Amino acid sequence: MVHRNASLTPTGRLRLALCVVEQGWSLRRAAERFQVSHTTVARWVGRYRQHGPAGMNDRSSRPHHSPNRTSPEVEALVVMLRQEHKIGPVRLSVRAGVAPSTAHAILRRHGVPVLAACDRATGEPIRRYERATPGELVHVDVKKLGRIPDGGGHKVLGRAQGRANQVRTAGGGYLCLHTALDDHSRLAYTEILPDEKAATCAAFLRRAHAWFASHGITIERVLTDNAWAYRKTTWHTTCTDLHITPRFTRPWRPQTNGKVERFHRTLLDEWAYHQPYTSETQRQAAFPDWLDWYNYHRPHTGVGGNTPASRGTNLTEQHI
Incomplete structure (x- = not known):
């Protein structure tokens, strides 16, 4: 250059x-x-x-000799500490006795990826993938969400009163967010349901299949975790009826279903906990507009800053 x-x-x-x-x-x-x-x-x-x-052509400006370069022994120590403890340059600098910038340069020289690109449990680089076409794979998962009692929860009333309102008789308890998210487009279909029983999950899949079909997307495979509801005959029968192949994540590896897990985190940040609601009815009333915003208008970094709908088939009404 x-x-x-x-x-x-x-x-x-x-x-x-x-x-x-x-x-x-x-x-x-x-x-x-x-x-x-x-x-x-x-x-x-x-x-x-x-x-x-x-x-x-231009030559490299790198010096021929670097007498002050960190010794190989210290570099090996930094890499070993990173592999064993999975810590960043600042904490590595304290343990290895070097500057944070030096620790960062050592990691780069040895091709060690940043922590954000690694699996937290194993420290191995995350292998990202994306299906080629919409409907080829749909991620399905359930997220439990605490109900907001009438009058508001702890965000409105404070911690003490909020705890008192958590009991079911006061309108507390939990509801379940069932989500089907397309791997290629990130287009999402979510329902707020009272439980995660096998019959509830199977009925949700039928409605999700119809919703995606109305958007020109035919579901070929669904990927779920190993929850008992997805291992029941009811789920398998529904998949067979809809000509869908069920797939399951490896045990104790939620990262495999990470796209829908990340969607649920976005959902909590931008809708469920975005503002202090005074009742569950008020929060649920705001959900359809938020989901429409997510699918048709919200730029998604996972699809190059485009909207999920822009990757669908014959979908309109999206704009940034």
């Missing part, structure tokens, strides 16, 4: 060198013609005579 302040590109340097070497121009004449200094002309002419056209 040519330096942004460079007077000459590799092609211009070659022309300059050829004028001097092949056509016999003087250094002064070449400097005036190409609007550079005499030393610049001499440099590129010398490199051309020594290396030919290949010498016209």
Whole structure:
């Protein structure tokens, strides 16, 4: 890459060198013609005579010798501490006795990815994937959410009164958010249901299948965790009726279903806990508008800043 302040590109340097070497121009004449200094002309002419056209490219500014570079023993210690404890440069610097910037440079030299790109449990780089077409794989999961009693929960009334309102007789307890999210487009279909029983999950899948079909998407596979509701005959029978192949995540590996898990986190941040609601009815009334915003209008970083609907088939009404 040519330096942004460079007077000459590799092609211009070659022309300059050829004028001097092949056509016999003087250094002064070449400097005036190409609007550079005499030393610049001499440099590129010398490199051309020594290396030919290949010498016209920029060289690395990296020094030939680095006597103050961190010793291999310290670098090995930093990498070992990172692998064992899965900590970042700041904490590594304290344990290894180097500056945080040095610890960061060591990790980069050894090709160690940043913590955000690694699995928290194993420390291994996360392998990201995306299906090629909508409907090829749909992630299904359930998220429990505490109900808001009439009059408000702890965000409105404070912790003490909020705890008193958590009992079922006061309108507390839990509800279940059932979500089906398309792997390719991130298009989401969510229902707020009272439980996660096998019959409830199977009925939700039928409605989700119909909703995606209305958007021109045919579900081919569904990926769920190993909850008992998805292992029941009811779920398998429903999948067979809808010509859907059921798939399951590895035990204790929720990352496999991470896209719907991340959607639920977005849902909690931007809808469920976005403002202090005074009742569950008020919160649920705001949900359809938020889901419409997510599918049709909200830029999604996972699909290049586009909307989920923009990756669907014949979907309109989306804009940023």
